[in-house]
Amino acid sequence: MTTLHAAHALVEDRIEADVTITFGPDGRIEAVTPDTPPAGERIAGLVLPGMANLHSHAFQRAMLGLTERAGPEGDTFWHWRDVMYRFLALLDPDDVQAIAAQLQLECLRQGYTAIAEFHYLHNAPDGRPYDDPAELSHRIVAAAAESGIGLTLLPVLYRHAGFGGRPPTEGQRRFVLGLDAYAALCQRLAGVTRVGVAPHSLRAVTPEELAAAEALADTLAAAAPRHIHVAEQEAEVADCLAWSGARPVQWLLDHAGIGPSWCLVHATHVTPEELARLAPTGAVAGLCPSTETNLGDGIFPLPAWRAAGGRFGIGSDANLTTSPAEELRWLDGIHRLLQRRRAVMPAAPGRSIGLDLFRAALAGGAQALGRAAGRIAPGCVADLVVLDPDHPTLVGRPPAALLDAWLTAGNPTPVRDVMVDGRWVIRRGHHPAAAAITARFRTCMRRLAARL
Amino acid sequence: MTTLHAAHALVEDRIEADVTITFGPDGRIEAVTPDTPPAGERIAGLVLPGMANLHSHAFQRAMLGLTERAGPEGDTFWHWRDVMYRFLALLDPDDVQAIAAQLQLECLRQGYTAIAEFHYLHNAPDGRPYDDPAELSHRIVAAAAESGIGLTLLPVLYRHAGFGGRPPTEGQRRFVLGLDAYAALCQRLAGVTRVGVAPHSLRAVTPEELAAAEALADTLAAAAPRHIHVAEQEAEVADCLAWSGARPVQWLLDHAGIGPSWCLVHATHVTPEELARLAPTGAVAGLCPSTETNLGDGIFPLPAWRAAGGRFGIGSDANLTTSPAEELRWLDGIHRLLQRRRAVMPAAPGRSIGLDLFRAALAGGAQALGRAAGRIAPGCVADLVVLDPDHPTLVGRPPAALLDAWLTAGNPTPVRDVMVDGRWVIRRGHHPAAAAITARFRTCMRRLAARL
Numbered sequence: 006m007t008t009l010h011a012a013h014a015l016v017e018d019r020i021e022a023d024v025t026i027t028f029g030p031d032g033r034i035e036a037v038t039p040d041t042p043p044a045g046e047r048i049a050g051l052v053l054p055g056m057a058n059l060h061s062h063a064f065q066r067a068m069l070g071l072t073e074r075a076g077p078e079g080d081t082f083w084h085w086r087d088v089m090y091r092f093l094a095l096l097d098p099d100d101v102q103a104i105a106a107q108l109q110l111e112c113l114r115q116g117y118t119a120i121a122e123f124h125y126l127h128n129a130p131d132g133r134p135y136d137d138p139a140e141l142s143h144r145i146v147a148a149a150a151e152s153g154i155g156l157t158l159l160p161v162l163y164r165h166a167g168f169g170g171r172p173p174t175e176g177q178r179r180f181v182l183g184l185d186a187y188a189a190l191c192q193r194l195a196g197v198t199r200v201g202v203a204p205h206s207l208r209a210v211t212p213e214e215l216a217a218a219e220a221l222a223d224t225l226a227a228a229a230p231r232h233i234h235v236a237e238q239e240a241e242v243a244d245c246l247a248w249s250g251a252r253p254v255q256w257l258l259d260h261a262g263i264g265p266s267w268c269l270v271h272a273t274h275v276t277p278e279e280l281a282r283l284a285p286t287g288a289v290a291g292l293c294p295s296t297e298t299n300l301g302d303g304i305f306p307l308p309a310w311r312a313a314g315g316r317f318g319i320g321s322d323a324n325l326t327t328s329p330a331e332e333l334r335w336l337d338g339i340h341r342l343l344q345r346r347r348a349v350m351p352a353a354p355g356r357s358i359g360l361d362l363f364r365a366a367l368a369g370g371a372q373a374l375g376r377a378a379g380r381i382a383p384g385c386v387a388d389l390v391v392l393d394p395d396h397p398t399l400v401g402r403p404p405a406a407l408l409d410a411w412l413t414a415g416n417p418t419p420v421r422d423v424m425v426d427g428r429w430v431i432r433r434g435h436h437p438a439a440a441a442i443t444a445r446f447r448t449c450m451r452r453l454a455a456r457l
Numbered sequence: 458m459t460t461l462h463a464a465h466a467l468v469e470d471r472i473e474a475d476v477t478i479t480f481g482p483d484g485r486i487e488a489v490t491p492d493t494p495p496a497g498e499r500i501a502g503l504v505l506p507g508m509a510n511l512h513s514h515a516f517q518r519a520m521l522g523l524t525e526r527a528g529p530e531g532d533t534f535w536h537w538r539d540v541m542y543r544f545l546a547l548l549d550p551d552d553v554q555a556i557a558a559q560l561q562l563e564c565l566r567q568g569y570t571a572i573a574e575f576h577y578l579h580n581a582p583d584g585r586p587y588d589d590p591a592e593l594s595h596r597i598v599a600a601a602a603e604s605g606i607g608l609t610l611l612p613v614l615y616r617h618a619g620f621g622g623r624p625p626t627e628g629q630r631r632f633v634l635g636l637d638a639y640a641a642l643c644q645r646l647a648g649v650t651r652v653g654v655a656p657h658s659l660r661a662v663t664p665e666e667l668a669a670a671e672a673l674a675d676t677l678a679a680a681a682p683r684h685i686h687v688a689e690q691e692a693e694v695a696d697c698l699a700w701s702g703a704r705p706v707q708w709l710l711d712h713a714g715i716g717p718s719w720c721l722v723h724a725t726h727v728t729p730e731e732l733a734r735l736a737p738t739g740a741v742a743g744l745c746p747s748t749e750t751n752l753g754d755g756i757f758p759l760p761a762w763r764a765a766g767g768r769f770g771i772g773s774d775a776n777l778t779t780s781p782a783e784e785l786r787w788l789d790g791i792h793r794l795l796q797r798r799r800a801v802m803p804a805a806p807g808r809s810i811g812l813d814l815f816r817a818a819l820a821g822g823a824q825a826l827g828r829a830a831g832r833i834a835p836g837c838v839a840d841l842v843v844l845d846p847d848h849p850t851l852v853g854r855p856p857a858a859l860l861d862a863w864l865t866a867g868n869p870t871p872v873r874d875v876m877v878d879g880r881w882v883i884r885r886g887h888h889p890a891a892a893a894i895t896a897r898f899r900t901c902m903r904r905l906a907a908r909l
Binding site for chain 2: 346
């Protein structure tokens, strides 16, 4: 049994003082009690639930800066995707692990404690399976073992280049697995880490393949996560309409078993009718505002979604930023600008504007990862971050304003300590494997540079 | 004569290699020559012109996190302003200097080399002048001497609580100076630092007072900067219309000598007609996107402004972030979302999307500060920042992508070295006064906490 005594902690919807938190060797919190005398390890600062990062493509971290150029056909998402395809053709297994470990380290430092890796890189550059078809998935698992982040691995089912079962392009050959190979991959991985299924998008799987992925999920774990990219681009919506007469979210609602184990990533271009049907299913909207902004995707109607009781979480996606605070600023900020007010949702006088948004993202993120997390409460795993009250961003703030200060301020990060599953992975800013991870990442990036 | 030899540098609109930069003891660049053999001090990395921060209220840095709550009357800018008024009543001269030095240090670390401090805190908390009426202005100057940032001090003329010469409120009593006292203050300060005038807003000065400030500016220096808050809030536009029949920008165009020495801060709520008249004057739009977002001000029509040839720069304003890269991401990102494309302005294939935006902000910022800066070119002062090519954000990027990577990535900052006026103020991330500045800031913040 481990006992922490936090100067302050977020317990449900309140910042409490002198909070004793106990958890067992399995990392599960057993008791949380405010207003207690010191006992166990004393933690100065504000203890918060760690955030789940519900959508990451780790390797895109290594593309930083390479895509900020228009192509011959314009400055679109689709040109960005071409650059991305060319880049990923360069990556070998060592690269994948080196980049993922650095990315996860950066996420931890900024306050994410768990990550859902939407992993679509399966095959060798020539499109053939590696000797071990799970080679690259195992590299993601190995990276998480090094970084200590809580991993939910989402092997991606990618079969086609467009609606109606169009054959994949050459740029997609590293993604494509047969249904049997995909099932074998997921089942093997389920023995070593938390796994969910990820049919890539309605562009990339047929209705039959989607149904197969759903059926597979049921064999992996109870309520295993199911993630899909949906309605990120207007062209995708138009293509889906042309193919089926329905918009992508509408199609999913009509044909898939959308419910709480689903995460609909992006869902940018949704109609009020789609929102009204989707929210009661309990599915999570997987919002990736920093990436959606960079890509010019469009604006998810968050206020309407929240008003309808919809659940959401945040993902770093292309990994331009790894700060949950920055991600939430983007998510919230765009609606502050559009609504011309400071609180996107009605805020009671005196109540923190950011707290409810933060808690909602914690809950939705944990749900999307299939992880009992997102709260400091009995039964949850001890995924915790501690904000340093002496950090220049926070020093002198009243306890109730520490979270607000973190969420509204630009970096540098005031996250001081990070615990995952009851184990400290960062103490006083120090991660024991950081120097090795970053040194290897630098070597990898310099090697890649020579191949660009 | 000092000679630097940069591995890469931004020279006009190109990233050049092996650039020799020479400057004299006055910090003015004398020659810039790409493709040269090594000579003088060798600088690994990408050398960029330092960014001018054209709008700061330093003390608001110390309010971080205190304003994220709705008031009894709602979640408006005006409630935010009430909190700000209560906070600034707490500050003594030592606080003002301690906060300003910390803020300037943070700006330097993130890549700003100069700052325009829109300084409206003149009087003691009881509204009476200090024994030295320039006490607080001198504290800003003293902070800049400690931090080494290039300062343009803009003492603010604040006379009234609203249009039509309404008397100031109690919350404004630290701001109010008579015209003679204001002129004396500006003239004294012009002997010690770069100075401009800042009639606070059309709410806060009458037409006669505005004209007096303009006339005063002409006595301070050739083309001394003139800054004014304008059209940030819709209520201000409505009040201005009720008072004069004209919108604020329209009124200024009709009644003030708007030209290149003017900076119109925010200018959020402008019509196409106002933009079309304003752009050819050469005035700078002072855009503060991170603050305007936090406050829910609204969206400045940047694409139309740039299409009209309008000049702009960026300001950190409330100092939630001190990163010019983050500020530019906000500025650009909102239009990526609204336009649903990646380049807000038409971008030639293969050309960096961010480079032109960055260069425009450099030029507009330097102009607004009255500083011969913003370019690495003969005649400009050597205000330089160096991006560390070994930083995890940048390692392995081709030279042409280093700037893009910096601009698109979240923190931590890859700024390694900073030079102001030909003198290094940060070397390898180290600022010699940083420890002392931050220690004093912490002491100040803890003292303030006791008074909150």
